[in-house]
Every structure is written in structure tokens, then in C-alpha cells.
Amino acid sequence: MSIECLAPGVATLLQDAGRRGLRRHGIADGGALDPWSFALANLLAGNPAGAPTLEITLAGPRLRFHVAARIALCGGGIEAECDGTPLPTSRPVAVPAGGVLRLGRCRDGARAYLAVRGGLRVVPVLGSASTDLRAGFGGIAGRPLRSGDRLAIEGAANVDSVRFPDWWIDPSSDDRPRGGDRVVRVLAGSDATAPPGALFAHAWQVTPASNRQGLRLLGRAIAAAERGERVSEPVVPGTVQLPPDGQPIVLLADAQTHGGYPRIGHAIRADWPALAQLRPGDRLRFSPCAPDEARAALCRQRQRLHRIALALDAKRALA
């Protein structure tokens, strides 16, 4: 009753909703970098919210299903096929026993989530199945998936061939019109820039040094209004730090707990899914945002997820 890894992909990690309440120990939140695609994958697979999934980075693994399974793939526009049948994303898919799932490149983003009905069985560490790569614990011994790894799953009945329905859901996390550079909304931080609003004045490019800890950006260097030595203070996922080189870093789910750089803003939670999907070389812009607007965007996103859950319940009731 398992999935066997035949080829691991670039960086495939077990992730769930992460850890909370351990930052005083220096322990990062972790968890799915794109919480939206993660939640959709679990919804489509029929899992409870927060079930462990595989988070695929840029290009995916090849997996043999030793038992039939019901799965869902969401995020990144990932290429997928199973036993010669191209698979769509954002739909429930049935995979027969012995099926080999080949995941290709993320064509429209950086991260995809593979959810398996019943969840991937992992022993939680500090309350979560999430892999903390930097600290080396959680998931599969704190490391990415390797060839030969076997992940325990619950088998599915009545699956003899690759199947998926002819409907799909709109997987967009964002109800704003798309086109041009990604726009990430930012709450005011502790530090101002000089001149004010310098963060918003031009576009930034994502550099290859980016990872789950933070997106490192490159653009016209900016400065904090107040210079000088600072003492480390708490930071959180979303915090926009400004190191001395004037190139901002947007902290993500694996953010360290404390940081000494000026904090010039906080990327709003509703835009974390978009941040997680940015690839090295992609461009983004920031726009200022008020707390009420951040809350409204988050609540709209949750309502969209809720509507999708209701629609899926209706589909299942009719099936």
C-alpha cells in the first residue's frame, strides 16, 4: 500500500499546513508555500483540510502507485501523464494499481501539490508532517524525496484505469484581473524607505538564490529611511526585509524567527500563493495595502475556497 519514488524531481517535499506556536524555540512555521493550491489539491482529493501532500518544485518526480489511488494535482500548471494518458490539473484523477505517474515541468509557476485521497501517511514531528529542510527534521527525515523512497497511502477500490471527470475548477487564487507583472500587496512595515514608497516605484526580478525561506529580489537598489545598527527583532512569513545592498527579501513559510535588517513591509497573506509561484527571472511589483483591504482579500479567497468545496460536495452527491 505505497507509492514508490522512481525519480525524485528537483525538490519534492512533504508539506502540510505547517507548525504554529513554536517560534519562541526558533522553529519556523513551514508548511505548503502556496496554501491555496495545497488546499485545492486536498479538497479535490476528498481529504480533510491540512492533510500531508507532496510539494513539487519546478519539475516533478516519477512515482509508481503500488495500489490504486485517487489523487489531485494543483498549482504551477504542472505537466503530468500516467501510463501514457496526459493528466489535467485541478481535477480528481483515479490511478490504477501499478500506474506510473510522470510529472514534468511547472509551466505556469514554481510549485505544484500532489494530494492522495486518505493523505500521505507520515509520522508528524512537532505536530506537523512538514519538512523543515534548514533544520533537518519532519517529512521524510527532514530531506527531499529520493529515488527508492516509499510513501504509505490508503488504497482506493474500483479503479482499473486512469480516469478523470470532464469538469474542472478555476484554480486561480486571485480575483484580480491578470496581465503584466504580478502585483503583490504590502502592509506598512516598521521601517520607511527613502524616498517613501521606493519599494513601489519599479518592478523587481526574482533571483535564483530564492528558496522556501525567502524570495530574493533584484532591481534598482533602495534604502531605509533610518540607517545604522539594529538589534534583531521578530520577523514572520511575509516580512519584506531590506539588507544593506538595497535588494529586498520577501520572507516565506520557512522564514527564520528573528532578523536584524530593516523591515519595510509585509506581503499580505492572500498574496502568498502568488509569491510561492514566482520563478527565478519572473518580475513582480508591490503595491501598498491597508489592513482592512488585506483582511477583505483573505476573506474573499477563503469564500472562493468554500464555494469550490460546496460545488465538489454537490458533484459527489450527484455522482
Added chain:
Amino acid sequence: MNDATIEPLGEDALLLRLGRGIDPALNARVHALVRRIEAARPPWLREVVPAYASLAVFLDIDPCTDAGVEAFATAGAWLRRQLDAASPEDVDASMQVPATTVEIPVCYAPACAPDLDDIAAHAGLSRADVVALHCAGDYRVAMVGFAPGFPYLIGLDPRLAMPRLASPRTHVPAGSVAIGGAQAGIYPRASPGGWRLVGRTPLALFDPSWPSPCLLAAGQRVRFRPIDEAAFEALQADSAA
């Protein structure tokens, strides 16, 4: 604490700042405030994360309900009152509470202490003097951060202060006892790092399978005790067993 400030830290936390320096008295005020908040256990409290001169209070609320919005406002006002009520007498009393002291055995042999000679040269002291001064210090864990279980220690003898390496090492061994400017710390796990390495402890500082995953917590006292290489190896074997 009229100069104290309170500001949002992202969408579900508030940052309370008492000052901007690395100063034992200021840090003691931070820990007193942490204890005050934790003792009151308000229903919306998720976690308090101390730092040198500030602390973050994480709220466990749902921002998409009226109750959640109300709780956020209530929490801000309540925390403001705690800041205002934390009188100097209060702080003095809390500072007299004897914090638990954790003794950390440290091997200062050259194999464990690649930067000890540089520190000695920088300070104009002998190796033995550096070890003696390092062990004489009465340290306080100002905060745990950077990595799981990494203690930032206040109390380093100012003569031992030395700037970080210009270029960080790609590999610092687990247990390395380090100096970064006026701060002292211990690397729980092998990692890159730019602090000067003066010794190494065989003790494990972090283990996710422990009921409390870190050996050290903010507010505790720490003392270093010198051990030789044989003791280091014996203790390391015990630690691994």
C-alpha cells in the same frame, strides 16, 4: 514604559518594542513582560516570542469573523495596558527571581576552537585567559532564534567581543560555541555561519523528539565549563546514544 511602542507585525501578530539596544536590563524587562502576558493567558493568545528589546505576540483569531476582528482590537488595547502597567518595581522584582542555570561543558582544544587564537590576538590575551574569561561569564539567554534551539546569549566579557567573519563559513559543526560581535551563541546543528568559533559542546541543544524541543529557553542563565577532548568525546558518545 512610556517610550514603548506597539505595532502590527503582519496580519496576526503585534510587536511590542521596549527599546533598541542589546542591554541586560532591557532584556530582563522583555522577559518580565513575557511572563506577565503568559500568566494572564488571554483567550486569543497563541504565542509570545521574545527578542533582545522587543517581543512579538501572535494571536489565534479568525480575521474573517466579527468576533475575530473584535478580538484583534481587544488584544491591542490589553497589550497596551500591560505595557503601561509594567512598572519599574515590577521589573525589579522579576529580575530577582532566580532563573534556572544550565551548565554547558565546552571543549576549547584547537580542533574544537578554530578562531580561539584570533580572539586571543584581537583581545591581546593568552588562549588560557580567553578560556578563563569565557567561562567566568554569567550569561542570560536573551532569545532563541535564527535556527531551532540557537540561544542568543548576553553577558560576554566585552574584552572577548570581536566582529563576525568577513565571509561566513559554509560549514560550522554542530555544538560550536561562538562569538558574534558582543553576542555569544551556540550552533545547535551544522550550518553555515559567520560567528567566531571559540569552542564546542558535546551537548545536543535541539531534538524535535524531546517533550520541550530545546535545551535552552529565553530568560535562563547559562555558564560554560571547560572540558578536555577525552571528556568531549565521552559526552558526545553519551549524547548520541
